[in-house]
Amino acid sequence: MTASAPGPAYDIHPGNVTEKVIASFHMRSERESQLLAGLVTHLHAFAREHHVTHEEWAKAVGFLFRCGEISSEKRDEFMLLSDVLGLSSLVDMTDAPKGATEGSVLGPFYASDSPLLPIGADLRASPEDAPLLVRGVVRSTGGGGVPGASIDMWQTNVNGLYATQDDAVPDDALRCKMHCAPDGSFHFTTVLPGPYMVPDDGPVGELLRAGGRTAWRPAHFHFLLRADGHRPITTEIFIAGDPHLGSDAVFGVRKSLIVEPVTEDGQRVVELAFTLAPGDA
Numbered sequence: 001m002t003a004s005a006p007g008p009a010y011d012i013h014p015g016n017v018t019e020k021v022i023a024s025f026h027m028r029s030e031r032e033s034q035l036l037a038g039l040v041t042h043l044h045a046f047a048r049e050h051h052v053t054h055e056e057w058a059k060a061v062g063f064l065f066r067c068g069e070i071s072s073e074k075r076d077e078f079m080l081l082s083d084v085l086g087l088s089s090l091v092d093m094t095d096a097p098k099g100a101t102e103g104s105v106l107g108p109f110y111a112s113d114s115p116l117l118p119i120g121a122d123l124r125a126s127p128e129d130a131p132l133l134v135r136g137v138v139r140s141t142g143g144g145g146v147p148g149a150s151i152d153m154w155q156t157n158v159n160g161l162y163a164t165q166d167d168a169v170p171d172d173a174l175r176c177k178m179h180c181a182p183d184g185s186f187h188f189t190t191v192l193p194g195p196y197m198v199p200d201d202g203p204v205g206e207l208l209r210a211g212g213r214t215a216w217r218p219a220h221f222h223f224l225l226r227a228d229g230h231r232p233i234t235t236e237i238f239i240a241g242d243p244h245l246g247s248d249a250v251f252g253v254r255k256s257l258i259v260e261p262v263t264e265d266g267q268r269v270v271e272l273a274f275t276l277a278p279g280d281a
């Protein structure tokens, strides 16, 4: 978008400021121009439509400032804001590959250095913890298992803490990378994760409380699935019956991602089936 708004640059009034701002940008690509023009148009429309006062605008800018202030390498308050506003989930859904397993939020606890473990590994923090067998397969939209598919899985312990948050647990427990068998199958032993709250001691927590909302997330497993020639998927698996399924603080739950553990020969088992769509890795 390179059109310039009519009149001298300093002739600015509510009727032309949106156009002037858009025209002032000279982005490197048509796509960037389109996104920026859309952002400015919608922000200005919001301020006009709701007649945002100076005080309200300053409060909002102050809120964003505080999001920046509390953010660090370990904490991304802006991502959390995107999550609790449902924007992360909206993008997950609108940019989803057709026919593939539905995506869900990545969350802040993904660590790319999970140990590469063989199929059948035991991820529990302690052999005394009640075992859960997770059995799954990664298929292509065509139906067949994807040879060479890889999974990256991370979850909380029964107490709702990720291993990195719990000094009593080795950092690399309850997470792994795993290469699927040639037929796309995999399995591992772990525990049923526990529900937990998103960090609510910052500005986003204030927003949740101001809105009478909960910070709880239902218990879940995170999965990142990759295979050559396929689009990667970041998703989550939730447990049927969890009391927080209908009030997830970050809107990550999808019906298709809820599983019901069954008992087989006295062993608790969950069965998973993921589908990847062809595309660039």
Ligand code: BEZ
Residues within 6 Å of the ligand: 080, 083, 105, 106, 107, 108, 109, 198, 199, 217, 250
């Ligand atoms: C999580 O699932 O770990 C998470 C997701 C979004 C925000 C905070 C935590």
Ligand code: FE
Residues within 6 Å of the ligand: 107, 109, 220, 222
């Ligand atoms: Fe999580």
